[in-house]
Amino acid sequence: MHIDVNPARPALDPGFVAALRQRFGDALEMGAAALAQHGASEAHFAPMAPDAVVYARSTEEVVDLVRLCTAAGVPIVPYGAGTSIEGNALAVRGGVSVNLSQMTEIVAVHAEDFDCTVQAGVRREELNLHLRDQGLFFPIDPGANATIGGMASTRASGTNAVRYGTMREAVLSLTVVTPDGKAIKTATRARKSAAGYDLTRLFVGSEGTLGIITEVTLRLHPIPETISSAVCGFDSLQGAVDTVVQSIQCGVPLARVEILDDKQMAAVNAWSRLDYPEVTTLFFEFHGSPMGVEEQVTLVRDLAEANGGGAFQWSNLPEERAKLWKARHEAYYAAVNVRPGAVGWTTDVCVPISRLPECILETKRDLEAGTVPATILGHVGDGNFHVIFSMDPNSAEELREVEAINARLVQRALLMEGTCTGEHGIGLGKQDWLVAELGDAVDVMRTLKRALDPQDLFNPGKIFSL
Amino acid sequence: MHIDVNPARPALDPGFVAALRQRFGDALEMGAAALAQHGASEAHFAPMAPDAVVYARSTEEVVDLVRLCTAAGVPIVPYGAGTSIEGNALAVRGGVSVNLSQMTEIVAVHAEDFDCTVQAGVRREELNLHLRDQGLFFPIDPGANATIGGMASTRASGTNAVRYGTMREAVLSLTVVTPDGKAIKTATRARKSAAGYDLTRLFVGSEGTLGIITEVTLRLHPIPETISSAVCGFDSLQGAVDTVVQSIQCGVPLARVEILDDKQMAAVNAWSRLDYPEVTTLFFEFHGSPMGVEEQVTLVRDLAEANGGGAFQWSNLPEERAKLWKARHEAYYAAVNVRPGAVGWTTDVCVPISRLPECILETKRDLEAGTVPATILGHVGDGNFHVIFSMDPNSAEELREVEAINARLVQRALLMEGTCTGEHGIGLGKQDWLVAELGDAVDVMRTLKRALDPQDLFNPGKIFSL
Incomplete structure (x- = not known):
């Protein structure tokens, strides 16, 4: 894949900058710190900074900014919290990052x-x-x-x-x-x-x-009348995944069901100072009426038991639930930081639920044959899971290994009629895989892009190159 | 609104017809009966016949047909069961109707x-x-x-x-x-x-x-473990609608909730030989576990009673349910045929649920002030309802009245932040209303259409004119 990353480009036209300054005043920032912040991401991508940042406060301001940028032929890249992980908000061709985080009404x-x-x-x-x-x-x-x-x-x-x-x-x-x-x-x-x-x-x-x-x-x-959360460890990865698949196939309306493999549980314990058993674990949440939740729990507990699951550890008080899900939410940072100085490199796929056990197990074997620390966690009720690598940012060898594992993972998912990304998006990282997945349909996407953005100024270089 | 309906147009080019014949053999039909069938609709629109009909049997055949049509600049109009009601499958500019009803694999x-x-x-x-x-x-x-x-x-x-x-x-x-x-x-x-x-x-x-x-x-x-259907008559239209709104707001996962006004119930009784009370009536269906359905039913029955609803008449056996929903499904034909020789003229809107009582009641008052027989029925759990007029096809006066009532209905829905069509589509009938509803967004739709279909050959004249 060729990505036209931050090619040598002329500075912004002074007249354009003056027009921005006149319209946006101090909401225009061109200092090194602001540019660096908007050119960084939470993942492994090289920094790609914009030439300017505008903090917009209203739709009208965005309209004015768009008109100025399109008249001057300057790229415009929307920026929110900066938490995306496929480089989705990086300024590949520079231009103006429009930071919308102050539009909080x-x-x-x-x-x-x-x-x-x-x-x-x-x-x-x-x-x-x-x-x-x-x-x-x-x-x-x-x-x-x-x-x-x-x-x-x-x-x-x-x-x-x-x-x-x-x-x-x-x-x-x-x-x-x-x-x-x-x-x-x-x-x-x-x-x-x-x-x-x-x-x-x-x-x-x-x-x-x-x-x-x-x-x-x-x-x-x-807000559901009853919310119950539980954690359950399993003898095997297979048993945990089978429990989820069978629950879904029985029509249980699970509100949440998250898998964390043994490595991910170890990382969570270390990062969030917890002491869960370091085995493949499911985090559940059940929503409904008291009777409805009871029905769900009974069925799922029976399935877990039949698949080598241990006792359910319940968190029914709001503060216990908050602690449990906080640990889950910090899982990415936990996984990245299993070694000091590492950078996160993450990927996700989603497959039809019947193929999930095979997809996860093959991936786990592939990770275990590698050298880079990696964890599996995911939203398994949808057939969606993530792999998070904790990668040495200075090792070309590790990067090659990670990219090869990712390639095998995505190919595995596509062969199973799945998608190359369940929720991270295409951004910069999955462009070739989008074509592998959807073929000529990507040409239709390009046609739509050219029709709506004929100058290719809106977040250029993302999803596909034109 | 200007619709370019079946303008005088040249016959299909003989070379094009020969190419169709060569590729499709007997699956190409150009007889008067086939053209008339594909040029008619279930609603009030004037017939607009294609010049030819091709019965496609595979994606590959459709590909070949599309290539022949686009090379010759001939319009191509997909046709399924012919049951749409905004003229969606009419051949406004002639061309080829591609009938897909034999693709039944x-x-x-x-x-x-x-x-x-x-x-x-x-x-x-x-x-x-x-x-x-x-x-x-x-x-x-x-x-x-x-x-x-x-x-x-x-x-x-x-x-x-x-x-x-x-x-x-x-x-x-x-x-x-x-x-x-x-x-x-x-x-x-x-x-x-x-x-x-x-x-x-x-x-x-x-x-x-x-x-x-x-x-x-x-x-x-x-298929749900338990399915229960019930019919409940109400003292007032307001009471019936309030029951639905309150049930939705209580989070009851109703599987179906249909309203039929007094006029619609009279039409259903006559058409389907039933003897329901001729008052505003809700048709319910509940899906779930035995306990779950019981919970839903208890709550909804209490709400109905508080809003002037009568006893629930249950249909729990599959054949009873089938009879009940058959009557509901035939409601359109029942409503049209309240007078002999009439043609159906139907419209639908959808509004946020909190505005539904006001929207339905105002519409009912408007219908009652008119002279054309009309019924209200709808999928009220979504905020969506229909009006069906039984119109004399030869009366320009009735058409004017119906169009005026429809205009007031759509304007009412738009003022309530609703849509001009919940489920019928834009087709030929709602094109001006689409613009009233979405303004400049319709220009974006036109841009997409021009980009993907630059010759304007795919079901031309529908949704908007280019």
Whole structure:
């Protein structure tokens, strides 16, 4: 794959910079620290800094910025919390990073309709704090405290997707600033509609390459009457995965079911100062009425027992649950930091649930034959799992090993009719695999991109090269 | 609105017809009966016949047909069961209707993954018959025994959408023949993916204007352990709607909840030879475990009673349920045929659930002030309802009245942040309303259409005029 990374490029035109300064004042930053921050990512990619950063505070400001950038032919790269892990927000060709993290207004909550509208920079934890008193919650949980706009842009999902879906299902409508400098609304607040093309779903997951999301209308859910969380260790990886597959096939509406392999549990124990047994472990969460949760738990516990699972360790108090899920959310950092000075290199795939045991077991064997420390964890109820490598940033050999393991993993998933990324997105890292997965369909995507962004200025170089 | 309906156009080029004949033999039909059938619809639109009909039997045949049509500049209009009601399959500019109803292969059922792949011409009732022995079902139910391809093209939903979603959620992947004559696959069988633009959702609901769907991979669901259906009459329309809204707001996972107003109940009784009380009535269906259904029923019955509902009349045996839902499914024909020789004119809107009582009550008042017989029925759990007029096809005055009532209905829905069509699609009938609803976003749709279908040959004149 050829990525046109930060080629030698001329400095921004002084007239353009002056126009930015006039419109945005101090919200324009061109200092080294700001550029470096926006040119870094949480993963292994080389830094790719923008030439300027603009902190936008409204849709109107984004419209003005887009008009200035498109008139000057300058790339524009949306930036939220910076927590994506396929280099999705890196400024491959420089230009302006538009930082939306100050757009934190919760515009409206319609509790009786189970929806809300927020600016793109609202973070999911803050949204849930705001909603709690109304008995509502927003379930999508990718781990990181990402912005809602970033989550929409990358079609994020995470631990609750098995029950509540992904951002594909959670987003009812978007406000998007398109490359022609207009702010459009993609849909109304109606739960369903047959009115024209589904622009909402087109922009969800488009990683900022077709427009910049400035507001999001989200589906919400009532906080369940009963929430129970439990942890269960297993004799074998196979037994743990089989328990999940069988639970799903029995129609149990699991709210969360996460797998952490033995290596990941050791990392979690060390990082979060816990003392779980260091064996393959499932983290469960059950939502429902008291009777409904009881029914689910009985069935799943029987399945776990039949598959070599140990006793369920329950966390029913909110603070116990918070501790449990905090450990799960820190799993990425835990896995990366199993050795000092390492950098994280992570990948994810998603396969049909019936192929999951085979896919995970083959991957585990491949990891065990390698030399780079690696863990497996994942949202196994969806057939989705991650591998996290803790890689020496200075070792070309380790990089080659990791890339080879990743290649085998993705090929394995594709042969099983799965996808090269369940939730991380294509970004910079999975572009060749997108073509391997979808073939000529990628040409259709390119046609759409060229039609909406003929100058190729919106997050250029992501998903595919034109 | 200007629709370029069947303008005087030259006959098909004889060389083009010869090429069709050579490729398709007897599967090419140009007789008057076939042209008339494909130029008619179930609704009030004037007939708009194609110049030829081709019965396709495979994706490869559709590819060849598309290549012949695009080379000759001839419009191509997909046709399934002909049950759509916004004129979605009419040949506005003639050309070739490609009839997919003979593509009836069930390509694969992956019971353990809860999915299946079918050719576009499979009808939903036949699919469910096929699935029944495996304990699975495909829930989307628009009433008519439509083809799966047609349902995907129009983003169909119907009675079960409140619980199981619409075709937007049900479709995992599509095979689509695009205007450049390629067959693409839009996604894998993975439950979720972050791999590039969501082409699946772009083609779902695009009404054949961007490509022709030839195969569909669908999510399936386990047949619930317990299914209970009930009918409940109400003192008032307000009471019935309030019962639904409150049930949804309490988080009851209703599988179906349909409203039929007094006029619709009278029509159903007459058409289906039943003797329900002729008052506003809710048809319910509950799915779940025995305990789960019991919990739902208890709550909903209490709400109904508090809102002036009568006794629940239960249908728990499969044949009783079939009779009940058959009556519901025939409601459209029942409503149209309240007077002999009438033609159906139907519309639908969808609003946020909190606005539904107001929207339905105002609409009812408007209908009662009119002279054309009309009924209200709908999938009220989604905020979606229909009005069906039984219109004298020869009365310009009745047409004016109906159009005026429809205009007020759609404006009412848009003011309530709803949509001009919950499930019928835009087709020919709602084009101005699409613009009223989404404004500049429609320009983005046009840009996509021009990019993918630069000759404007794929179901031209639908959704919008270019």
